[in-house]
Amino acid sequence: xxxxxxxxxxxxxxxxxxxxxxxxxxxLISLYVPAGKVISDVASYLRDEQSQSSNIKSSSTRKNxxxxxxxxxxxxKGYKMVAPEHGxxxxxxxxxxxxxxxxxxxxxxxxPEPVTTFLxxxxxxxxxxxxxxxxxxxxxxxxxxxxxxxxxxxxxxxxTIQVVKNKHSLVPSKHRMGxxxxxxxxxxxxxATNEYFKEIxxxxxxxxxxxxxxxxxxxxxxxxxxxxxxxxxxxxxxxxKKIIDTFDTGYTDEYGLRELVExxxxxxxxxxxxxxxxxxxxxxxxxxxxxxxLGIYGLGEVxxxxxxxxxxxxxxxxxxxxxxxEYTCSSCGNVMTTIRSDEDSAAPxxxxxxxxxxMTSERDLxxxxxxxxEQMDTDVELISAGSDEGKMLLTAFAGVAAILRYRAGR
Numbered sequence: 001x002x003x004x005x006x007x008x009x010x011x012x013x014x015x016x017x018x019x020x021x022x023x024x025x026x027x028l029i030s031l032y033v034p035a036g037k038v039i040s041d042v043a044s045y046l047r048d049e050q051s052q053s054s055n056i057k058s059s060s061t062r063k064n065x066x067x068x069x070x071x072x073x074x075x076x077k078g079y080k081m082v083a084p085e086h087g088x089x090x091x092x093x094x095x096x097x098x099x100x101x102x103x104x105x106x107x108x109x110x111x112p113e114p115v116t117t118f119l120x121x122x123x124x125x126x127x128x129x130x131x132x133x134x135x136x137x138x139x140x141x142x143x144x145x146x147x148x149x150x151x152x153x154x155x156x157x158x159x160t161i162q163v164v165k166n167k168h169s170l171v172p173s174k175h176r177m178g179x180x181x182x183x184x185x186x187x188x189x190x191x192a193t194n195e196y197f198k199e200i201x202x203x204x205x206x207x208x209x210x211x212x213x214x215x216x217x218x219x220x221x222x223x224x225x226x227x228x229x230x231x232x233x234x235x236x237x238x239x240x241k242k243i244i245d246t247f248d249t250g251y252t253d254e255y256g257l258r259e260l261v262e263x264x265x266x267x268x269x270x271x272x273x274x275x276x277x278x279x280x281x282x283x284x285x286x287x288x289x290x291x292x293x294l295g296i297y298g299l300g301e302v303x304x305x306x307x308x309x310x311x312x313x314x315x316x317x318x319x320x321x322x323x324x325x326e327y328t329c330s331s332c333g334n335v336m337t338t339i340r341s342d343e344d345s346a347a348p349x350x351x352x353x354x355x356x357x358x359m360t361s362e363r364d365l366x367x368x369x370x371x372x373x374e375q376m377d378t379d380v381e382l383i384s385a386g387s388d389e390g391k392m393l394l395t396a397f398a399g400v401a402a403i404l405r406y407r408a409g410r
Contacts, residue, residue, distance in 0.1 A: 005382050006370040009318070011112060013364060015131055018107050021095045023124045027064040028093030030127040031072060032119040037083045042118075043076055049120065064094040064102075065122060071106060087115030091126045113160050139215030141268070142208045142242070144200075145249055145256035147225045148193060151200045153207050154257045156218075161261055163254050164207050169196040201234040208239055216271070217242045220249040220260035244271070272384075279315060279381055280389035283401050294404040297397035299339065305404060306369065309376045313403040314369065319385030320399035322365040331355030339365055369400075 021028065033042055050069045056062035072090050079088070091107040113134045121127045141156040153165040171192040208214055217239060219226050226246050233240050245267060249259040286295030294312075296302055299322075305311050321342045328335050329350035336351055347357050373380045383390045393401060 005380055006367070006374075007112065009366055009370070009382055010364075011109075011134070012318070014107065014109065015128060018091050018126050019128055021093070021105055021126060023064075023093055023095055024102075025058060025061040025064075026123050027061050027068065028095070028123055028126050029065070029068045029072065029090070030119070030121045030123070031090040031092075032087065032115050032117065032130060033083045033089070034087045034115045034118055035083055035085055037087070037118060039076055039079050039081060039083065042083075043073055045120065046073055046076075049122075064104075067104065068092040068094070071104065075106075075108060084110055086111050086113060089115060089131065093126070113157070139272075140211055140213045141215055141244075142204070142211070142217040142239070143220075143257050143260055144204060144217065145220045145226075145252045145260055146200060146229055147221045147223065147252050148196070150252040151203075152253055152257055153200075153203055154254075155211070156261055161254075161257050163257060165203050166253065167200060167203065169193075171196050197229055197232075197234045200229075201236065204239060205236045208242075209236065214242060216244040218244055218247065218260055218264050220247040220256060220263065221252055222248065222250055244268075273387055276381075276383050276387055277389050279313070280383065280393060283315060283403060286403055292407070294407065295401065296404060297401035299398055299400050302400045302402045303369075305402060305408075306372050306376065306378065308408070309378075310404045310406060310408065311373070311376065311378045311402045312405040314373055314378055314380045315393060315401045315403075316366055316369065316380065316382055317385055317390055317394040317399040318382050319390065319394045320366060322399075324363050324365050324368050325359050326361040327357035328360045329353060329355045329357050335360075 031042075031046075033039075046069050050066055050073075053062055053065045053069070056065060071092050075090065087110070089109045089111060091109070092104070094102045094104050097103045109131070111131060111134055115130065117130075119127070119130070143152075143154040143156055143161070145152050148171045149169055151165075151167050151169075152163060153167075155162040155164065169192070172189055208217065217235075219230055230240075230243055230246055235243070245264070247260055247263040249256045249263065251259060283295045283297075286293030287297070289295075296305060302311070302314070306314065322339055323342060325338050325340065326335060327338065327347055327350075329352065332350065332353045332355060334350050334352040336348065336357065338348060345359075347359060349355065350357055370380060372378075383393050385391065385394055393399060
């Protein structure tokens with residue numbers, strides 16, 4: 001299942017939180033368990049590690065490592081015989097809190113893409129590299145590598161290449177059979193090639209057309225065959241429109257798909273940037289209209305329109321780091337809702353009686369907006385804070401803007 005924008009955001013925020021931890025020694029455990037791994041084997045491995053940890057010289061480090069392993073062993077009991085569909089990742093360890101105090105942190109992640117390798121690491125920081133590439137998961141791309149002998153069809157889902165079909169052709173080689181004229185033999189090759197291309201096109205239709213999140217198609221292969229296949233429009237017309245470009249590859253098997261993805265990296269990156277640029281330019285175009293258009297910005301105005309169901313498209317900067325918190329007054333019971341930055345956690349005075357308040361709930365503001373947007377059938381786009389458009393959205397519009405379905409009162 002393709003990861004949604006909201007899931008991707010929540011996943012990124014959790015990774016950022018895990019990355020912020022720093023242990024006092026090599027006592028933070030990262031454990032990657034791939035899909036299908038037998039849980040009893042993982043438990044056995046951890047018990048061996050726990051036994052070996054008794055040799056750690058530092059008593060505090062030894063105690064913390066053994067406690068972390070015990071915590072993971074306890075959590076493993078919640079899984080059945082084998083690890084889930086995409087595997088599971090554990091981040092457990094002891095980190096400094098205040099002064100000489102410490103606290104154990106525990107994060108269990110079932111990632112959006114498959115974990116491919118079993119890995120255990122004990123260090124002063126958590127090992128996140130295998131998960132970082134998964135943050136880029138947004139669109140699905142169709143992959144085709146083809147020549148006259150073979151074709152392979154697959155998908156690029158985030159950083160994962162999925163092979164779906166491999167087909168060898170029956171097109172005769174250039175070496176002519178005895179007794180055949182050159183013209184007749186060339187004609188036979190032409191007919192066989194045409195049938196082969198049509199067969200590959202039918203396979204592509206059966207694989208790609210059902211994919212709702214198909215953002216584009218990349219075509220590769222050696223020589224001119226791939227270009228002929230595209231130019232002559234063998235693909236279904238809906239797929240033909242999604243072809244991004246052709247790329248030279250030396251192979252047409254699974255390795256050819258990997259070659260194709262590497263060759264297309266920069267082009268795909270540019271496409272994502274251009275998509276975000278177009279969305280922000282559309283917003284600016286509305287704002288610049290003499291009558292104000294359908295563009296709005298500013299957290300208060302956007303939240304009001306979002307709750308009223310006026311918003312068609314909500315643009316949120318990934319750099320928006322705000323929390324929605326509720327505080328209850330201990331004197332009069334008044335409940336206050338505030339929106340503040342991550343770092344600003346000081347409890348405000350009651351706006352009714354001036355008394356002391358206590359925080360009773362806390363939610364990431366982006367999650368709150370996603371939830372309202374889902375209820376109102378509003379599209380949401382997260383804009384990278386690293387792009388020029390993302391920087392503009394964050395600095396000029398406080399990280400939130402929207403395009404309305406209609407202006408109230410019109």
